[in-house]
Each structure stands twice: as C-alpha cells, then as structure tokens.
Amino acid sequence: MSVFVVPQDTKGFETAASLKKQDFIRNELVYRVVSSIKGMNKIPVSGGYRLSPSMSMWQVLKKLTDHPDLVWVTIREGLRKEQTGESLAMQLGWTDKQLSEWNNVNADSLEYKEGVYFPETYLLPLDETPTQIAKRFIDKFNEKIGPLIPQFTAKNIKWTTGVKIASLIEREAAGPDDMKLISGIIWKRLDIGMKLEIDATMQYTKGKVNDRWWGNIDLKEKQSDSPYNTYKYKGLPPTPISNPGFDAIEAVLYPEETDCIFYLHDKNQQIHCAQTYAKHKENIVKYLSY
Numbered sequence: 341m342s343v344f345v346v347p348q349d350t351k352g353f354e355t356a357a358s359l360k361k362q363d364f365i366r367n368e369l370v371y372r373v374v375s376s377i378k379g380m381n382k383i384p385v386s387g388g389y390r391l392s393p394s395m396s397m398w399q400v401l402k403k404l405t406d407h408p409d410l411v412w413v414t415i416r417e418g419l420r421k422e423q424t425g426e427s428l429a430m431q432l433g434w435t436d437k438q439l440s441e442w443n444n445v446n447a448d449s450l451e452y453k454e455g456v457y458f459p460e461t462y463l464l465p466l467d468e469t470p471t472q473i474a475k476r477f478i479d480k481f482n483e484k485i486g487p488l489i490p491q492f493t494a495k496n497i498k499w500t501t502g503v504k505i506a507s508l509i510e511r512e513a514a515g516p517d518d519m520k521l522i523s524g525i526i527w528k529r530l531d532i533g534m535k536l537e538i539d540a541t542m543q544y545t546k547g548k549v550n551d552r553w554w555g556n557i558d559l560k561e562k563q564s565d566s567p568y569n570t571y572k573y574k575g576l577p578p579t580p581i582s583n584p585g586f587d588a589i590e591a592v593l594y595p596e597e598t599d600c601i602f603y604l605h606d607k608n609q610q611i612h613c614a615q616t617y618a619k620h621k622e623n624i625v626k627y628l629s630y
Contacts, residue, residue, distance in 0.1 A: 341390040344404075345463065348412050350383045355404070364391050364400055371397060380405050387411045388463050410465045417459040417585035418510040420544065423553055424457050424583060428473065432466060442470035455503040455580025456481045484586055491593050502592045507580035510588040511540035511554075514609035519588055521611060523595035525603055534601065536570035544568055544581035604628065 344364060347353060356368040356375075365371045375381040380401050387408025391400060413431045415424050425442040428434065434442070446452035457474065458481035464473060485499065492499050505526055513519045529536055542561055543554045545568040562571040567578050600613030602620035606627035614620040 341392050343388040343410060343463075344391045345388050345410075346384045346386045346408070348386050348461070350386060353383055355383055359400065363393050364395070365397055371401075374398075375401055384408070388465075409467070410463045412461060413464050414461040415457075415459045415583075417588065418582045419459065420553065420582050421454050421457055422548070424459075424477075425470075428464075428470075432464060432473075434470065438470050442474060445471055445474040450579055451500055452478065453579050455507050455583055457583045458484055459583055459585050485589060488589065488593065495593065497592070501576065502589065503584065504576045504580050505592045506584035506588040507582040508536070508538055508540060508576075509591050510584035511543075511582050512538060513588070514605050514611065516587045518611040519591035520594060520596040521598060521600075521613065522603065523591040524598040525600055525613065527595050528598065528601055530575070532601075533574060535572075535574050536576070538570045541568045541570045541577050541581055542566070544577070 342362065342364075344359065344362060346355075356365070356371045359365045359371065360368045372381065374397060378401065384404040385408055388410030389403055389406075390409045391403060395403070411431065413428065415427055419427070422443055425439050428442065429439045457477040460477075460480055462476065462480075464476070468476075485503075488502075489499060492502050505523065508526060509519050509522050512522050526536065526538075528534075539557050540554070542557045542564075545564070545566040546555060546557070546561070547553070549555050562569065564572070567573065568581070570577065598613065599615045601615065602617060602623075603611055603613040604620070604623055604627060605611050612623045612627055614623055
C-alpha cells in the first residue's frame, strides 16, 4: 500500500492527474467520466488515502469517497506537551486512555519530557498509537535542530540548554520579531547571575487550572519551592516549559546585543525594555496603566 495525498489546500488539485502520476489509475479520462457518472467526481477530503496500484478504478473511487486514513494536523508553537496532546486527541479522535498514553511518553525523562515535540503541520495516520505519533514529533525535532547542532557546539551550548531557553523565548515573545531581544535579555540575566523571574515557568508549574493553561501568577505562588520557580531560584528550569518553533531555537544562537535586563509588552504587544528596574517601573506605569 502507498499513500495518496490530498493537500490541505485543494485549489487547483487534479485528482485524476495525481492518481495517474502515481500509477493508481491507467487512464485519466476514463476515471473522470466514470467518477462523473457515479456522482463521485468531487475532490476528496484533504488527507492521506492508502491505495494500491492493484486496486480497480472502482475500488479507488470508493476509497476516495470514504474517510482518509491519514489526517492533516497543525500544532502551533509554544504549547506544552499536554496541550499538544489535547489538540491531537480532538483531531485524531483519541480516547482518554490514548491521551494518557501520550502524556506519559518520556514523562520521567529530563531530555524528552518537554520541548522536543516539534510544532509543525503533520499528516498523521489515524491507526498509529500515541507513542508512535510522539516519535514522529521527536523525529521532526531532530530533523529541524540537527543542522543547528554544530552551531550550538561552536558556542559551547548544550542542545538541552538551548531548548530550555528557546521554550522560555517562545512563551515570552509576542512574535518572531522580538525573540532575539528576549534571548539577549535572558542570556544577560544568566551571565550576571540574576534570577530569570519569568512568569511562564511558574505557569508551567501550575498546569491546568479551571480548564485554562498558562493562567495568571499571584505573589504567593512566587514564593513556592518549585524548581521551576525562577523568582526564587537562579538559572534555568529543570526542563523546557513548552515546545518551541525554529525561530525561537535560532534566537538562542543569535541573541540581540542589549543593555536591557527588563522588558514588558504593551496592550498592542509592542515590547519595551529597560536597563534598570527604576526605568522598568516607569515603563509599567507608562504602558500598562489603563
């Protein structure tokens, strides 16, 4: 069996021509005529269909009017593993048991617990296990980060350290445009031995509260003994806190040089940084007081 792929954007997609090109049918014209007569000439639902050149034209037609065997799934940057699992469960029709399996993959591993489930658009088989799907995400991560490993090595940065920082950047940035500045500020705080004081690490510790991930952090929670509490402990958290995209990972390698050690985003998601806490407080009043 081979997979016949119908793209997400079917505009301009020619089913008969594509089937002929992959040797699933012998004659495009006959296919078009037969499918039209049978009322089966609509473009199939986007996804992947397992077909064989040995199948008859009627079998191919029937297969393409059924549900696809593989479905397109898009996972956005900055989700934690459990969030990715929830999205997969919804799109792949997983049971609670399957979602639990996904959440428990590499749960005891510091290297693979979080951060390596690469956000991307995938064509995923409906009959694969969550463990197999997780391997696809990790394989994609390795494919994407592989070319950057020599650069991490040249800068004497462990890839695991790089992914931790990238996960912070992904959660803190309003978009790709300010990732390198935030990277520069995080590196500067680490270099001078300053606590990172990043809310996202505490949000990661809280998990899901009232059906919401990444909720607000209050003053009391900033006193917790969690190893992810970057208000209390210096350095990076034990693991990444999200699954970063390529831009965030690259920003770790190429931070923007800056004298700033504080930053905030205004209501329009524009970043403002400051060299001193006094200036940062001024920015808070200027940009966050409504």
